[in-house]
Amino acid sequence: MTQKPSAADIRQAKLDNPKMRDRDLADKLAISEAELVAAHLGQRNGEVITRINPHPDQLMPAISKLGEVMALTRNFSAVHERVGTYGKYTSGAHAAMVVGHEIDLRIFPKHWVHGFAIEQETDRGLRRTLQVFDAAGDAVHKVFMREGSNHDAWAAVVAELTDADQSEGIDVVEATPIEPAKWNPAKRDVLLQEWGKMTDTHQFMRLTSKLGMNRLGAYRLVAGEKWVRPLEISAVETLINRVSELKQRTILFVGNPGNIQIHWGRLDNIKNMGPWVNVLDERFDLHLRNDHVAEVYAVEKPTKRGPAVSLECFDNRGMTIMQVFGMRDPNNDADDLAQWHQIIADLPTLTKEEVPA
Template sequence: MTQKPSAADIRQAKIDNAKMRDRDLATKLGISEAELVAAHVGSRDGETITRINPHPDQLMPLVSKLGEVMALTRNISAVHERVGTYGEYRSGPHAAMVLGHEIDLRIFPKHWVHGFAIDQVTENGTRRTLQIFDAAGDAVHKIFMRENSNHDAWVEVVAELTLDDQSEGVETVEATPVEPAKQNPAKRDILLEEWGKMTDTHQFMRLTSKLGMNRLGAYREVAGEKWVRPLAISAVETLINKVSEAGQRTILFVGNPGNIQIHWGRLDNIKNMGPWVNVLDERFDLHLRNDHVAEVYAVEKPTKRGPAISLECFDARGMTIMQIFGMRDPKNDNDDLAQWHQLIADLPDLNVEEVSA
């Protein structure tokens, strides 16, 4: 087993690779991002890094004092950045929520294990962030102060969250592998029957769990039936561009095991750069590694308000990269999402891509 670099070695590597993103440098060093940050705990060279209480019950009620900030949640294939103010927080032992039109989170507290407040003087001014990591040292959620944030509240918030332990370094565990698709052919008919009886999208995960499946496994099990249509890989980029052209509002989910971040609204300014498909709007950015997409499905789930139709994409391991639903026009009570449904219907099927390949 290769020995990990010492805290001093990590700090020197950071100096030697000053322009490299933390995530990329951590990968280069063979450590987690949390270990990279923890090696810098303390004050030195215009930077102060403080260990903080990472639990959302302590963190979220205080973060609202910071005013307008940028919330960032990512997985290995997508980054979701949303500008706004943290609003109502609802605690729960297994799942918690931040509710708001701009910053909307579904939190799984057991994964909020390590927390840091980072205060840096850079050539572009002061940069302040709160960063949360899971037990493996992977980023769960980050909060970035902006120019118009309440910087007067920063010291108070950090002081209230500061832990007694301010030692260098952090202990991490092996990351839990992504669960591959779980199918159960013996329960396929029951899945189809119960699927048609759903009245709320949240019933889906309970249904699949009861039948010994997971999300991707269920989609594969009934692919080609009424509820699930396999799509070409190109459908993801196509939909993002078509949504922009049509001015269609969306509900867009990006998450990791510890947090899901939700965007409500339009996707206007689309820029493709190499493998990245980017949405670069005034208060929302999405960065998607399109080359990581291995499976794409159009999925319909019955609800009391009508069908909830989504595009959902997965990587080669079976990890959910992103989900996109149509959003009703808040100014139009009669919006039946017909435009959204047509955008999904027009997407290329998987076999179209196979034939043209």
Template sequence: MTDHSPAELRRILAEDGGRPFDLAERLGVPEAALVAARIGHGTTRIDPLPGRLIPRVQALGEVMALTRNRSCVIEKIGTYNDFHDGEHAAMTVDPEIDLRIFPRHWVHAFAVEQEAETGTRRSIQVFDAAGDAVHKIHLREGSDLPAWEALKRDLALPDQSDTASFEPRAPVEPPRAGAERADALRREWAAMTDTHQFNILIRRLKMNRLGAYRIAGAPLVRPLAVEAVPALLERVHAGGVGVMFFVGNMGCIEIHSGKVHSLRPMGPWLNVMDPRFNLHLRGDHVAEVWAVDKPTKRGPAISVEAFDAEGALIFQCFGLRPEKGGNAEQWATLVADLPALAEAAE
């Protein structure tokens, strides 16, 4: 719950005009509380279950999909095609809107209509139990409005009150590893045949991703300087290198597969501003960067992965697979040439 009444939140929203994420941070309230306060004022509480929601989103046609964490936002324009439902994990598999969905974190959802100078803005906004944004879907000029009206009607929940209850935000898990298990980690890592085996491996060894990276050592991982992140974007852009960019949170991971055509840094933000793909990255949040090499049947899966000061994953970037138009040798060379962490280079 929040100390601010829904009426107070509506007044603040009307006066502020800024981004809800930033406003929620300033007020010390969950972002979802700001959205819930507008129920009955252009906002409808809807069923968050991906198995019900995503097929209705597909009917909207072209939209913009947005996924964020505290340090990075990814936006893709396209249609939600080829949806695969699942109790623990679901996905859309489309060249443009490519998502990995974890339904237990899809707790609160709203269909939102807001008047603006450019007309009515329509969006679907999904939040986790703490009220943090998991995924947002913004309608575009060509989106199907009858499908939107049907979605609001058919997915509306009985509870249309303008308040909501939220759980405390789970803290970021600090790096977790065990030096006594380092040899087992290296041995089993080197024997992997698929990148998906990595999460199973570190869970079995009672580690997490960053903890494992810190003890694995060469040639499996290499610590990079924080300057490697802008260098990565600049070199991917300049070289026309095809990549897969993964940005997400506990409830959703959104993936861009392709090239980077337009870089526009602005203050602390590193921005990709392509016609159907935007990325907004707080470069000043990056505290650790790792070049990671995982063996697979199709050859090494090499990634660059950035973490914030608390140990939360900000993004992962892989080379685009050759069958998708990528160049494995070009990507491997690019990563090998990124600046190393000074202590590691000495």
């Protein structure tokens, strides 16, 4: 087993690679991003890093004092950036949430393990961020101060959150592998019957768990039936461009095991750069590695308000990269999502034989 670099080695590597993003440098050093940050705890080279309490019960109310900020949640294949203020926070031992017009989060607190407040001089001036990582040192959620943020509150917020332990370095555990597709062919008919009885999308995960399946496994098992249509990989990029052209509002989810971040609204400015499909709007950015998409499905779930139709894509490990639903026009009670349903219906379908087994 290769020995990990010391904190001094990590700091030197950062000095030697001043333009490299932390995540990329961490990969180069074969360490986690949190280990890279923790090696710089304290004040040096124009950078101040403070270990903070990462628990959302303390963090979310504190962040709300910072005014308008940029919230970032990512997984291996997608980055979701949303500008706004942190509104109402609801605590929960297993699941918590921030609900707001712009920043909307579903939080799983057990994964919020390491936290840091970071101040650093950059080519664009002073950058202030709060960053949270899981037990393996992978990023869960980040908050970036903007020009219009309440910078006067920064010092007090950091002081409020500061942890007693400010020693350099952290201990991390091996990352939990992504659960591959799991299904139970013997329960296929039961799955289809119970699926049709749903009245809320949140019932789906309870249903699949009860039947010994997960999301991707259930989709594979019934692909081609009423509720699930397997799509070509190109459907993701096609959908994003079509939504932009038609000014269709969406509800777009990107998450990791510790946090899901949700965008409500349009996707206007689309820019493709190599393998990246980018949405570059004034208050929302999406960066999607289209070459990571391995499976795509159009999925329908019954609800009291009518069918909830989504596009969902997965990587080759079985992890959900992104989910996109249609959003009704909040100013039009007659909006029945017909345009969204047609966008989904027009996406290219895979044959049943092409669905991964």
